[in-house]
Amino acid sequence: MNYRHSFHAGNSADVVKHSLLIALVRALQLKDSALTLIDTHAGCGLYDLHGDAAQRTGESAQGVLRALADPNPLLDDYRAAVQAVNVGAEPHLYPGSPRILVQLLRPQDALIVNEKHPEDAYALRGAMRGTGAAVHERDAYEFWLAMLPPRTPRGVVVVDPPYEQTDERARITATLAAAHRKWSHGVTVIWYPLKDRATHVRWKEQLRRLGIPKFLNVEHWLYDADQPGIYNGAGLFIVNPPYAFTQALPSMLEALRAALAPEGHQGEIAAEWLGG
Template identity: 80%
Template sequence: MNYRHAYHAGNSADVVKHALLIALVRALQLKPGALTLIDTHAGCGLYDLGGEEALRTGEAAGGVLRALADPATELADYRAAVEAVNEQAGAGDTPRLYPGSPRVLAQLLRPQDLLILNEKHPQDAAALRQAMRDTPAAVHRRDAYELWLAMVPPRTARGVVVVDPPYEQTDERARITATLAAAHRKWAHGVTVVWYPLKDRAAHRRWKDQLARLGVPKILAIEHWLYDADQPDIYNGAGLFVVNPPYAFVQDLPPLLSATRKALAPEGHRGSLEASWLTEE
């Protein structure tokens, strides 16, 4: 499955991913200690919703535009993150730009926090550097899995690694599985977030079984299925694996998941957005 960021900017998967990332980092920031935020597949950092790629799919209509129109207080931080980049660009009331994870994370930085971004694709890496020029982020162009292992444990006592690949390679899940196991051996208490698209429930269940057998404790699976039944050969939703989620994040999840599901459900479908432990203590 090819999931290059520019073609899907602001879709339902982005809404879920970024709403949850904001909540996760906010929960970690309840403690004053410094955080290192690492994004292994950072993409371009900022996306033009009126650009050729985004218009080709039109997926923002079922994602960010729905979330911005929804009054749920649980989505207020997410809406503020999108509105901030558009206000900065003087885009007016209609959102023209969508912040990728790098720009979302940059908005959350406190003076003591660090942001490390990586993007191997040459064109996207150049766009990323441009998009992040007014932030303190460090930008790398390396193999994502090599960087993941090289950067953990970070210099700060706490941190988050965000792994958000385009799933262009057939061995992407295998590389994630192997690198997660190796990273856990180096940094057992670190927080890791792995994003994934959902297309086939059986294939996804097999991957979950492989991850569960790694012996990595405290993996929370958050899955957003858009439709009430699988739609063959199309994108059916997306999810996150969160390793070592903080207690405050888990406790605050139910209302956020409920509000996000309601905002994004396609017409005629309730869909589901639920969290469950893949592995516990």
């Protein structure tokens, strides 16, 4: 599955991913010690919702626009992050994970982002200019391991690939195993699209067999039954989520399900522990 960020900016997967990423970092920031935030597949950083790529799919109408119109206060932090890069009520721009994360930084925190695709890396440097973030243009999996352990006491690694390569899941599995050996107490967030259920079930079992003690899985299925051959939703694997995050998670997930359920569907979003 090819999931280039620019074609899907602001869709339902972005709403879930960025809402939970904000909540996760905020929970970690309940402690004063510094955080290093690392984004391995950063994309362009900022996306034009009126541009050709986004308009070709029109997915933001069922994602960010629904979230902005929803009154649930649990989505306020997400809405504020989107509004921070826009002027006026209607969003023209959508912040990717790097522009979301830079908004969350405290003075003691640091942000390091990476994008291998040359054109996207060029756009990323422009989007991050003046933010203080360090921008790299390297192989994402080599970069992931090279950054560990971070210089600060704590950190978060965000892994958000386009799933263009057939071995993407295998590379994630192998790199996560190596990363956990280097940095067992670190927080890692891995995003993935849900299209073929059987492929995903096999991958989940492979990740479960890594034996990572504190390993949470969040899945958002848009439709009440699988829609063969199309995008059905997305999920996150989260290693070492903080307690404050997991305690607040059920109500946040219900708010996201209600805001994003397609017409005629209830949808489903749930979390389970793969380990611990």
